[in-house]
Amino acid sequence: MTESPAAGPAAPLRAEALTRVYGSGALGSRHAVHAVAGVDLTLGAGEIVALVGESGSGKSTVARLLAGLERPTSGRVLLHGAEVGTLRGRAFRRYTRQVQLIFQDPFASLNPVHTVRYVLRRSLAIHRPQLRGAARDDAVRGLLERVRLTPVDRFLRAFPHELSGGQRQRVAIARALGAEPAVLLADEPVSMLDVSLRLGVLDLLRDLRDTMGIAILYITHDIASARYFADRILVMYQGQVVESGDSESVTQRPEHPYTRLLIDSAPDPERVVR
């Protein structure tokens, strides 16, 4: 496997032999499903890595495991080289300060009862409690500007249902940025958006990497967009990583038959690249 130069021993996020089995137990062992089976993954500082696979390949489970929403059956996750133990209460909150997750469906990932301002103020209250009152409001404005939701005043009081999909996904990204994380896990961040809006969101994410040095794990089923967006690509199939390498070599000289299938199924890889 090719390791990127940035991925030293203290890479921001690293997974070793990550495994998640569902439905296991004394009675249900016959129906056990190995959603993730021994995945190794390294996310270097300021690196964008794409995890590509079809639905059901286990890539979303990897995101949930890395975000700490689920516990791995076996294997371990290392944050800046230190092993991440059981995540509860304060420890979990500290972890989320470093690692933030963006969901696939921006229509479902924002609570319909809260305004944009509430969502962002909460994120800041959790992760930067030293900001109070006016300082917090200024920070909210800063977040909105960073994700290019301007003019800011138009969006502060908006409820999710008043926004487009792309705008909502930007709010979700701004919420994640409130933590000033080292790692952003983006689980199919553009697949629910109109094609015309996808590029804008991906460009925003890349800009965050460039300006803030955030490492991004980009999870997608679309290998063409992975090639456009990511430095490295990992191809996942039935819970395992079957191929990995830098974006160009994986897409130009695929070795695994599944990778070839993915590339052949993509309508036209050149279209996104222009």
Place this chain on the structure above:
Amino acid sequence: MTILGTDTAVADASPAPAAVRSPRRIGRRLLANAKVRIGLTIVAVFWLLAIVGAWLAPHDPNELSPDTLQGPSAGHWLGTTTTGQDIASQLLAGTRPVMLVAFGSGAIATVIAMVVGVAGGFLSGWAEEVLSMLTNIFLVLPAVPLMIIVASQLPQVGSWAVALVIALTGWAWGARILRAQTLSLRARDFVQAARANGESTRRIVFFEIIPNLATVIATSLVMTTLFALLAVVTLSFIGVTSLSDWNWGTVLYWAQTQQALQRGLWWWFIPPGLCIAILGMALALINFGIDEYANPRLRIGSVGAARLRRQGIRPRVGFTPVRRTAPARDPLDERRAG
């Protein structure tokens, strides 16, 4: 222990959480519904009577008088009893205890239902099983006999004791519905997203989940209040509550023991029942309004449907209404022809 089939069934039957918005806006939208407005107005009138009724009453409800068994008149609006007590005054004096007990135990039961239901839907493992089991047991225990037995064994049965007994026996239905809704909310992305952002469980429950349960909680409150209303009146009618406190059920108790029915003293047993019926109907109307709000498919109400029907359109759910017979003359065609 989850009752697999029935739980999903409740989830199916209750409003989809997708329809919910912020509580304040729900309030405004609900007030736009005529049924809710009528229902709330009636409830407000009864509350007003509960507050000022005791002063409004022309007589002391306990006062005996020589005018026994009189029909309604100017002096006695709703006639008198066998001992010459004024029935209208008894009803007015009885409004406050009825309202306090009905709404008080409705509120207590809803709080219990919220704690048990939301916790049961949010926790996992044995705690969830225990709460779910507790709810199901209280659903199956026959509520009214249990209430009667408990109330009849209390040494002193004042209004608050009755309210508490009713609340303790009537919370399970709401808890069940709230649990089903919480279960479906818990799995939704925005709850997961709040967690992934670092929100604490407490905040997720109170600020992410509970606001989304607003309509369900409102339904539960209205329905348990209706249940409590019927329960308190029933308990008084049976005579297990203290007879020195007037309430509508007590009036009916005396009417029954004095054979008002057999003697044809309609002014004694019809008005108390009508009071219960009108208040109960008001609560049911509010509930209808909430239902229509939460499930917009119900909103094509019978009035709208009847209007469509008059125009020769047969309303059928799941279909765009279509005219069955074309109107004899289309004014547009005429103009074009001319």
Place this chain on the structure above:
Amino acid sequence: MPFLLRRLAFYAVTAWAALTINFVIPRLMPGDPVQALIARFQATGQVSPEQTESLRILFGLDQDVSLWTQYWQYWAQVLGGDLGLSFTYFPTPVSEVIRQTLPWTLILVGLATLISFVIGTSAGMVAGWRRGSLIDGLLPLATFFAAVPYFWLGLIAIALFAVTFPVFPTSGGYDVGLTPGWSADFVGSAVYHGMLPALTIVVSSLAPWILGMRNMMVTVASEDYVTVAHAKGLPARRVMMSYAARNAILPSVSTLALSLGFVVGGSLVTEMVFNYPGIGLALFQSINAQDYPLMQAIFLILTLAVLAANLVADVAFVLLDPRIRRAT
């Protein structure tokens, strides 16, 4: 078969809970009334020492025995069918009183509930399927009757149909001149006496069935599989019955099971109004006479009856819902 196993566990625990509540309640109340009553009966020599002992166990008057021992003795006694002696019908055993009154209630309330369910669900089905039809207008009326206490509806029914227009008898379960038995005269008289109470129960419990079924029909009718059934050109009647209603009825069936507790409790009061010789009237009398053994036993029997009805509804549910059928 996780579904049935879970249900069986639920029944077992609920039965246990009901029995335990029965054990706990008299121990929470002040013991004086029971003690006084027993003492009174003892003084007149109407109670044998064994009977006194059984009452002591049921009501926790054995202060020298540990609560735990009391609990076991109580179980042994209840499982043996010994529910104590009734004070009201002294010295008849409680089990005998229940044996005489329960069938009346089971038949009256059971039939009335079933009739109400069938009528209400059918009306709800049509009302949901054809919005704005006459049946839709039935709903406000039914809601009115549901918002009224059972017993008051009973009072009005008596005033109207037994006093003003004497079509039905005012009270009782059968003609007092007849001896209970399976004679045609007696059954006819029982049916005649049961009409009015049954009618009030049906009328006042109709609304939830109509409403529940109507709302589910409205929801189900816009499902894709119903639209497809229409598009296939199936007769509207068939789409309504075998596609929409079949799925829409599932929540109603499970509600039926769980609401039985409410229905039974509410309709008991109807028995008091009609002086109907069922278990509700016995409960009423036991309260007036402070007949604790009878009160306790009635509560117990009612809970068990509701549980049994739940079991039936569960079986119906499994038969109606293939998803669960397969899982079992």
